[in-house]
Amino acid sequence: MIDVYYWPTPNGLKIVIFLEESGLPYRKIPVDLLAGEQHEQEFVKISPSGKMPAIVDNEPSDGGKSVAIFESGAILLYLAEKSGLFIPTDARGRSATIQWLFWQVGGLGPAGGLYHHFFATTQDSQIHSEDYFHREVARLYGVLDHRLGITHFVAGDAYTIADMAIFPWVTVWRNQKQELSGFPNLLRWEEEVRRRPATIRTYLNASHFPGGRRH
Template identity: 55%
Template sequence: MIELYYWPTPNGHKITLFLEETGVPYSIKPVNIGKGEQFEPAFLKISPNNRMPAIVDKAPADGGEPLSVFESGAILQYLAEKTGRLLPSDLRGRATVMEWLFWQVGGLGPMLGQNHHFNRYAPEKIPYAIDRYVRETRRLYGVLDKRLEGRDFIAGKEYSIADLAAYPWTVSHEDQGMKLEDFPHLRRWFEHIRDRDATKRAYAIGDGIKGKLDARTDEEARRNLFGR
């Protein structure tokens, strides 16, 4: 059984996408980041960077004590290796998936996160910051669009954790100032993943979480997300 410490953000959705796609048994432990629950000592023992998601594997492969893993990319890699799913076993296939996984966690996620912040949440509109991150978002979408030309998925013909990592960050493309019709290969890929049954289940879980925050109007949420 996997315990998933979760809130419905792009990084949180990555893990429910994996678990729903593979059928791994899991339970959700909501971490309301707008209420500051990511700073509670019990959670910090699992995720010392005070970020979700994080997991606790109650039955690790070595037969030892429960094992905690934090950081979404590390969690995806861990779960893929544990289950033998969504990560190729051959050298070249695995290398391709891992380089695109790291591309997402090192570039696509952070840059689009800054886009979200300056476009939606910053208390003042800073044209330079908005322009900088919208332009970088467009560049990264272009990289992904080019990569997907002639490929079903990011690493080739097979769905992988590289796709699970990137997809949730493209869901809010309109808020990022992007139009998918400008990226036809990315749009095809996006629609294919969106329409998967596992994706629908994963996002329904997020929609069912109570107390979803709006840091644009909720001062407590703003303080917990951006002021600590």
Template identity: 50%
Template structure:
């Protein structure tokens, strides 16, 4: 049984999407980031970087003590290897998937997260930052658009590369992007959005870049500060 420490951010949602796609038995332990629950000692023992998502595999292969994993890319790779799903065993196809998984973790996610922050959460507009990150995310969208020009999925067949990237395209408006400018990416995005697992994953999930009410100063410090409150 997989325990998922979860908040409805793009990184949290991509693990939930994997679990829905594969049907791997799991349960969810919510983590309130605005309340600082990511700094609790019990959570830090699992995720020392005080970030979600994190998992605990209470029934690891071969038995023994539970295995905890933090960092969303590592979690996706671990779960794919555990289940034998969404990550090919053939070396050529496998490395194709892993390249795009790491591309998302190292590029698309961090850059999209930055423009989302400066567009939505920053207490004041910083034109240089907004321009820089909007342009970089547009470049990354274009990379994905060109990749999808001649294939249905990012690595030819549906894989953890698609699972990793989709939640980071969902908030494209907050990223200052128009999907109509990226027709192949838009086609892929609409197809993933209609998958039953995606519909289950996003049912009742609020847009992380459209909070219902303004953050308090304490919540802002907790979410965007350099340490625990």
């Protein structure tokens, strides 16, 4: 049985669409976004960024203990891989599917969601948006800092593509008027990734140096 932490927004609905298509057994557990349930401690243990959707797979394929997954794209990929459904197995088809999945999660979703947020919540969206994005980046640094207090690298003990994807967006913190001093785990990680020979070579060979000439 898969527990789906759900509220009927596009990000919640996409998970239920997959579960309905695939026939995997599931049950919905409401996360009332209007009541702020996404911020509750028990939910944040499952979804560290405090966002719906998330799932808990109580019967993972490895036969081990229940596994919690957040991020709608990662959930869809997990469910597709678990069931062998709705993702081609050949490299081209698989990559095409993942490309369009990332396109939705990184482009269409945020653009539509943020448009809704600003259109629905403020009259003075320019002032509100600067403040909103500054606070949101700081919040996300906090999510990372918490994670890096539990694991050495972002996904666990090993340095992975998750670290590679996140590092260039953290190392620009000064340009984004952020402060890292309140995030000791994030500072520790940023320093370590920055000192990796491959990272040093990357920034030495870059035409400019985001985050200031620190290398």
